[in-house]
Amino acid sequence: MMNIKGALVPFSALKFLGKKPHTVRYPIEKKDTAQRYRGFHFNDLEECIGCGTCSTICQNDAIDMIQLDGIEAAKGDSGLRPRVDNGRCCWCGLCVDMCPTGSLSLTDQYLHTSPDPDSYLLIPGKDNPEMKEHISFVKSDSEPLLQFDRVPMRELDGAERVKSFAEVVLGYMQEEARAEATRCVDCALCVTACPDHMHIPEYIGAIADADDAKALKYIYDNNPLPEMCGKVCTRQCETVCAIGHLGEPIAIRWLKRFATEQFPDPAAILNPVIAEPNGKKVGIVGGGPAGLSAGYYLALRGFEVTIYEALPKMGGMTYAGIPKYRFPEDSLDKQIGYMEKVGVKMVNNTRVGKDISFETIRKENDAVFIGIGFHIPYTLGLTGEELENSIQAVDFLRDVNLGKSVDVGKKVVVIGGGNVAIDAARVSRRLGAEVTILYRRRVQDMPADWEEIEGAEDEGVHIVPQGIPLEVIGNNGKVKSIKYGMAEMVADDKGGRPRPVLIEGDEHILEVDTVIGAIGQEADYSFLPKDVMDELKIERGRMVVNELKQTSIPDIFAGGDSVNRTADAISAIADGVKAVEGITHFLLDE
Amino acid sequence: MSEIMQEKETTLYLGPQHPGITGNMMIELKVTGDTVQRGTTHVGYLHRGFEKLMEERLWMQCFPIVCRICVPEPDPNEENLARAIEEIEGREVPERAQYIRTMVLELSRMATYLLWMGGQSGSAGLYTMPQWTVGDRDYIIDLFEELTGGRVYHMYIWAGGVRRDLPDGFKDRVRKVLDYLEERLTDYDRLLFENAVFLKRAQGVGIIDKEKAEEWGVVGPPLRGCGIARDVRKDEPYEVYDKLDWEVITHEGSDVYSRAMVRRKEFEQSISIVRQVLDKMPEGPVHNPGPNPLKWKVPAGEAYVRTESARGEFGYYVVSDGSLKPRRVHVRGPAYVHGVTLLEKMLKGMNIADVSFIMNSLGTCPPEIER
Ligand SMILES: Cc1cc2nc3c(=O)[nH]c(=O)nc-3n(C[C@H](O)[C@H](O)[C@H](O)COP(=O)(O)OP(=O)(O)OC[C@H]3O[C@@H](n4cnc5c(N)ncnc54)[C@H](O)[C@@H]3O)c2cc1C
Ligand code: SF4
Ligand code: SF4
Numbered sequence: 001m002m003n004i005k006g007a008l009v010p011f012s013a014l015k016f017l018g019k020k021p022h023t024v025r026y027p028i029e030k031k032d033t034a035q036r037y038r039g040f041h042f043n044d045l046e047e048c049i050g051c052g053t054c055s056t057i058c059q060n061d062a063i064d065m066i067q068l069d070g071i072e073a074a075k076g077d078s079g080l081r082p083r084v085d086n087g088r089c090c091w092c093g094l095c096v097d098m099c100p101t102g103s104l105s106l107t108d109q110y111l112h113t114s115p116d117p118d119s120y121l122l123i124p125g126k127d128n129p130e131m132k133e134h135i136s137f138v139k140s141d142s143e144p145l146l147q148f149d150r151v152p153m154r155e156l157d158g159a160e161r162v163k164s165f166a167e168v169v170l171g172y173m174q175e176e177a178r179a180e181a182t183r184c185v186d187c188a189l190c191v192t193a194c195p196d197h198m199h200i201p202e203y204i205g206a207i208a209d210a211d212d213a214k215a216l217k218y219i220y221d222n223n224p225l226p227e228m229c230g231k232v233c234t235r236q237c238e239t240v241c242a243i244g245h246l247g248e249p250i251a252i253r254w255l256k257r258f259a260t261e262q263f264p265d266p267a268a269i270l271n272p273v274i275a276e277p278n279g280k281k282v283g284i285v286g287g288g289p290a291g292l293s294a295g296y297y298l299a300l301r302g303f304e305v306t307i308y309e310a311l312p313k314m315g316g317m318t319y320a321g322i323p324k325y326r327f328p329e330d331s332l333d334k335q336i337g338y339m340e341k342v343g344v345k346m347v348n349n350t351r352v353g354k355d356i357s358f359e360t361i362r363k364e365n366d367a368v369f370i371g372i373g374f375h376i377p378y379t380l381g382l383t384g385e386e387l388e389n390s391i392q393a394v395d396f397l398r399d400v401n402l403g404k405s406v407d408v409g410k411k412v413v414v415i416g417g418g419n420v421a422i423d424a425a426r427v428s429r430r431l432g433a434e435v436t437i438l439y440r441r442r443v444q445d446m447p448a449d450w451e452e453i454e455g456a457e458d459e460g461v462h463i464v465p466q467g468i469p470l471e472v473i474g475n476n477g478k479v480k481s482i483k484y485g486m487a488e489m490v491a492d493d494k495g496g497r498p499r500p501v502l503i504e505g506d507e508h509i510l511e512v513d514t515v516i517g518a519i520g521q522e523a524d525y526s527f528l529p530k531d532v533m534d535e536l537k538i539e540r541g542r543m544v545v546n547e548l549k550q551t552s553i554p555d556i557f558a559g560g561d562s563v564n565r566t567a568d569a570i571s572a573i574a575d576g577v578k579a580v581e582g583i584t585h586f587l588l589d590e
Numbered sequence: 591m592s593e594i595m596q597e598k599e600t601t602l603y604l605g606p607q608h609p610g611i612t613g614n615m616m617i618e619l620k621v622t623g624d625t626v627q628r629g630t631t632h633v634g635y636l637h638r639g640f641e642k643l644m645e646e647r648l649w650m651q652c653f654p655i656v657c658r659i660c661v662p663e664p665d666p667n668e669e670n671l672a673r674a675i676e677e678i679e680g681r682e683v684p685e686r687a688q689y690i691r692t693m694v695l696e697l698s699r700m701a702t703y704l705l706w707m708g709g710q711s712g713s714a715g716l717y718t719m720p721q722w723t724v725g726d727r728d729y730i731i732d733l734f735e736e737l738t739g740g741r742v743y744h745m746y747i748w749a750g751g752v753r754r755d756l757p758d759g760f761k762d763r764v765r766k767v768l769d770y771l772e773e774r775l776t777d778y779d780r781l782l783f784e785n786a787v788f789l790k791r792a793q794g795v796g797i798i799d800k801e802k803a804e805e806w807g808v809v810g811p812p813l814r815g816c817g818i819a820r821d822v823r824k825d826e827p828y829e830v831y832d833k834l835d836w837e838v839i840t841h842e843g844s845d846v847y848s849r850a851m852v853r854r855k856e857f858e859q860s861i862s863i864v865r866q867v868l869d870k871m872p873e874g875p876v877h878n879p880g881p882n883p884l885k886w887k888v889p890a891g892e893a894y895v896r897t898e899s900a901r902g903e904f905g906y907y908v909v910s911d912g913s914l915k916p917r918r919v920h921v922r923g924p925a926y927v928h929g930v931t932l933l934e935k936m937l938k939g940m941n942i943a944d945v946s947f948i949m950n951s952l953g954t955c956p957p958e959i960e961r
Binding site for chain 1: 736
């Protein structure tokens with residue numbers, strides 16, 4: 001039977017003949033893209049750090065990292081920038097969601113036709129700067145792919161801490177370390193910032209993979225004091241961490257600490273291969289991080305190494321300066337013990353220039369390495385500074401660390417804003433004193449690590465910023481109080497950092513039992529004979545060395561605080577490691 | 591019979607481009623007169639080796655890959671992969687994300703049905719419908735563009751939830767599109783579902799043996815068009831399907847027409863499902879983040895998850911050996927059964943003109959056969 005209705009209803013479509021079409025009449029009319037449209041890339045070249053994460057995540061291999069004119073590699077910037085092959089890209093935008101700086105985005109532009117295959121290669125931001133106005137798909141703050149929050153570190157609480165010298169930082173548990181290590185994007189920018197160029201992504205990767213032994217091997221490749229660094233390093237690496245741009249940098253230091261703490265005896269894991277003796281001898285003056293690092297790697301290479309140290313134990317300032325609640329002595333002993341196993345000869349309680357002459361050492365050895373640090377404190381230059389109980393932080397800390405009984409009384413003022421000042425303050429708290437830190441500039445100007453400043457505040461240390469000491473006032477030859485004036489910060493005409501300038505009449509007196517100066521140290525070269533001193537090039541208190549840490553005297557190498565301006569343990573270690581290259585080159589012509 | 595035997599058998603190559611499919615696939619037909627005696631399907635024009643590719647990709651990198659397994663309907667792929675991983679990991683998905691996923695899957699079903707309506711009519715020679723439905727599908731695609739940043743490949747559903755929350759005012763715009771499409775259904779009815787030409791072509795044509803259907807692995811509208819109420823959304827509810835009010839739609843007849851009517855009613859039902867989703871969707875986060883994708887290891891384990899796609903049951907078997915990359919991702923799509931094994935059975939005795947028409951009714955998608 002004929003379906004008449006079915007044959008007629010389709011003609012209802014005729015009514016549309018008179019209607020306006022829904023389509024966009026391209027090219028007269030253009031389609032408006034949605035706000036999140038994923039079109040061609042744009043990159044803010046200033047924000048981009050060349051970390052290459054975009055390139056790593058791209059499943060189409062559409063991104064390669066290339067050099068661009070005018071963009072130089074710098075600390076925390078590889079100098080490379082992404083180039084996108086639009087012939088491969090599928091505009092998934094994973095690269096955008098993974099970009100740790102948020103510099104990369106996708107635009108609302110999606111049309112490109114050309115017979116020229118090269119025209120499909122786009123250097124976002126450089127080839128299309130005008131696309132900044134067309135950004136559409138950007139990283140989401142609320143649905144991040146990267147983990148911007150650090151696994152928190154457990155610590156003793158402030159009230160508990162001041163009762164003893166127990167270690168404050170408790171270290172990561174296994175799960176915590178794995179989780180923290182997993183946050184890393186492997187960009188290796190940190191390596192450029194580490195003075196010692198440690199194999200950071202490799203050991204972090206090994207920790208994430210639960211292979212701590214492998215991590216330890218990477219770590220020991222160029223750092224023989226990693227447990228110390230894992231606890232107290234100034235961690236310049238973390239300052240350039242890609243994740244740190246929008247979040248908290250990876251806890252590189254705590255991860256190194258975790259890896260080293262897993263093994264009571266590094267030798268059991270590292271099985272160090274010690275080269276056959278090569279017949280060359282090296283004498284090292286000073287058993288700080290610089291001297292120890294040089295000694296360790298020289299010994300591995302078959303040199304006969306002897307380190308002369310004035311103090312009863314090796315470690316330098318990490319033994320005599322850094323307080324035990326940050327770097328416990330058993331940890332130091334473990335690391336020194338391992339070096340001894342490798343064959344580094346250590347002669348303690350022997351001050352060169354007094355107990356043995358520098359000339360003897362030089363004669364008995366084929367080369368000498370000097371790593372004497374900065375041990376003579378600068379004086380404050382104040383009236384009353386010579387009073388009893390007006391002391392110096394490094395002396396004070398050394399006495400405490402070496403177990404001497406020290407009485408600072410009930411009230412202490414520490415002068416200075418660096419790590420040494422904070423250490424002196426926190427140690428004084430542990431000796432039972434009320435502590436005030438007097439610092440010339442603002443808190444944000446303090447060179448001390450912010451974590452240290454926070455730690456001090458948690459422990460009840462009172463900080464007086466913009467306070468300039470004027471006079472130490474005594475009574476019967478003993479400190480009674482300190483007079484200080486308040487300063488205002490005045491912008492520097494030459495563009496430098498703002499200077500503190502005393503406010504007339506705004507003076508205060510603080511009753512104290514002890515004044516501790518902590519405004520810096522210098523090297524003590526008195527052990528060097530005159531002929532050496534004459535020949536040795538020293539500028540602003542520091543020995544001048546070349547790339548391989550060789551001084552102006554060919555058989556004398558130097559490193560550590562008495563050479564570099566960064567004045568931290570890792571720089572000293574890096575110097576030691578570099579000097580090993582220098583000494584090997586010098587003595588073996590390798 | 592003797593008459594047919596006397597006619598000479600010729601070979602006819604249908605495709606690889608032809609109106610029965612989205613993608614490329616060829617059917618080698620042995621015909622006498624205009625009757626198909628037997629047919630062999632030939633695939634391989636699209637092979638991109640996605641399953642293998644994924645074994646060399648980080649888990650996160652698999653998401654932009656799976657959506658390409660089915661061009662007209664990528665979303666079930668994303669949802670399946672995400673859910674399989676979530677099952678292995680034991681990762682919770684925020685409720686809001688589950689609602690959003692359900693909305694995406696239903697919008698995706700509607701978009702697919704619109705494309706099917708176009709193809710089904712086109713292969714019957716009714717050319718107004720494709721103009722309309724492909725155009726109307728664009729309204730859904732516009733919504734996807736707004737939600738996900740991509741029109742066809744959304745890369746939106748991923749492990750732990752969805753990639754972005756709804757843009758401001760998005761729900762209203764979805765409702766508007768739903769209202770519009772609901773109104774359009776009358777036009778579609780007139781042009782296709784009640785059209786005498788279509789009825790004549792579709793009724794009693796392309797019959798699937800109801801007794802054998804399940805055994806053969808027929809799923810989705812072709813199975814429900816045999817009057818068998820099977821639908822993963824009900825049989826093994828996922829996302830929020832068990833929180834919504836809807837019933838499995840079936841239609842007796844086992845022919846092209848009954849399959850069409852199942853889709854027609856499901857299209858209408860999807861409108862209602864999406865409306866319910868919009869009404870019930872709670873506030874809250876849309877993503878439960880996992881580890882940094884570069885170091886993301888899915889714990890060793892395996893999962894098989896299924897979704898009711900517009901073409902029927904879609905399954906993903908995912909195996910992890912605990913490493914950074916999948917050990918195996920196996921995709922079970924309906925197109926392999928419908929477009930290869932079932933089709934070859936059905937071809938025998940078919941009219942040449944009906945081949946594409948019937949393939950359309952089975953929802954054949956070569957890209958998915960060749961994942
Ligand atoms: C209180 C304090 C806290 C610090 N905290 C940190 C910190 O948290 N993180 C960090 O990275 N750095 C810190 N530092 C700095 C770090 O300790 C030094 O940068 C590092 O120890 C320098 O190593 P070095 O080998 O150059 O010298 P030193 O460590 O100073 O070692 C030099 C050694 O040489 C010995 N010596 C000197 N002259 C002679 C001689 N004539 N004969 C024999 N031996 C001699 C000294 O006794 C000393 O042991 C801190 C320093 C101080 C003072
Ligand atoms: S991920 Fe971002 S910051 Fe890193 S290189 Fe790519 S665009 Fe630059
Ligand atoms: S959008 Fe996707 S495919 Fe394109 S470059 Fe970025 S990650 Fe690669």
